[in-house]
Amino acid sequence: MAVSNRITAILNFLIFLSSIPVIAAGIWLASKPDNECVQLLRWPVVVLGGLLLLVSLIGFVGAYCNRPGFLAVYLFCMALLILLLLILLVIAFTVTRPDGSHPVAGSQFQEYRLDGYSSWLRNHVTSSGSWQNVRTCLAVSDVCPKLDRQFSSAHQFFAADISPLQSGCCKPPAACGYTYETPTTWVNPENPTSDPDCLMWSNERTRLCYDCSGCKAGLLGNLRQEWRKANAVLIVAVVVLIFVYLVACAAYKNAQIQNISVRYKHGWI
Known part of the structure; x- marks a missing residue:
């Protein structure tokens, strides 16, 4: 040979x-x-x-x-x-x-803007038909519930480097002014903003921010x-x-x- x-x-x-x-x-x-x-x-x-x-x-x-x-x-x-x-x-x-990420004051993690990513990703991942399947999957997954098991205080949560998906889907945007109780439970602000994502947030485990633009952007970040x-x-x-x-x-x-x-x-x- x-x-x-x-x-x-x-x-x-x-x-x-x-x-x-x-x-x-x-x-x-x-x-x-x-x-x-x-x-x-x-x-x-x-x-x-x-x-x-x-x-x-x-x-x-x-x-x-x-x-x-x-x-x-x-x-x-x-x-x-x-x-x-x-x-x-x-x-x-x-x-x-x-890269659609931007820093959040007072926290280790980042938040994400949907328009910061390529149009190809947005069209193929976050279109209405595709997102319904992803949203249904997220609602029954352990992506957000496990944050409640990992972090018992606000200090631990804001010091953690959570994933883009968790940052966008499991909590309201920082600009909304919600008050932390648990990673997936937040108190409504006295003067809520008109941002659509702020109005979409819900403490219900099957809703959270799964319909938010920030959640879609977090998925693209992942x-x-x-x-x-x-x-x-x-x-x-x-x-x-x-x-x-x-x-x-x-x-x-x-x-x-x-x-x-x-x-x-x-x-x-």
């Missing part, structure tokens, strides 16, 4: 093994309580891991057994996978570049954080796959040369 074939086989075996924790991470991400209502980033991670597993297995067999046919299929699939990752990376950077983390993984994956692809091209060339030599030796050509 040529050196390039050995290297390709070893690299693809490592990619095969690494795809298993990628799939596990995707399943874990999909089952996280905080993100159970956010679906844009959940299953693509599992699909990516599955594609890596399948393509690396084809590359390993092709390189180890010196099969030009397997290597040709592998190179074609790898090129498509690299192209897919590059497109996904560009989209991820484009839609997560705007998505932005997740995509930003995914971007780092995608960059590493693209660099590694391009390197493996170049080595595999050399292995494919060696397999073709060896195949021609064998056929010539036996008088088949």
Whole structure:
């Protein structure tokens, strides 16, 4: 076996093994309580891991057994996978570049404005049809109730770095002037503002601020954080796959040369 074939086989075996924790991470991400209502980033991670597993297995067999046919299929699939990752990376950077967060005086967490995010995210996540499903999911999830279990005082709550989703959906906006009782129970101000989000707030556990623009913006803030983390993984994956692809091209060339030599030796050509 040529050196390039050995290297390709070893690299693809490592990619095969690494795809298993990628799939596990995707399943874990999909089952996280905080993100159970956010679906844009959940299953693509599992699909990516599955594609890596399948393509690396084809590359390993092709390189180890010196099969030009397997290597040709592998190179074609790898090129498509690299192209897919590059497109996904560009989209991820484009839609997560705007940041709708702004600081809240006297607290560790931030609040979020809906118009601070890309129009693509707003249209695909917070449209009326999509939001009804998300809102229903949030109302029965543990995203907000667990804040009541975590924080027993106002000092603890305002010093905590809660998620964008919790900041936008589980409490009224700071500008409304509500008085803290628990993370999900607030006393109405004497002079309420006309801000629609302030009027939408309710201490009912099934309502809270789930219909607020701030809640939708908090969801986009969660998505932005997740995509930003995914971007780092995608960059590493693209660099590694391009390197493996170049080595595999050399292995494919060696397999073709060896195949021609064998056929010539036996008088088949």
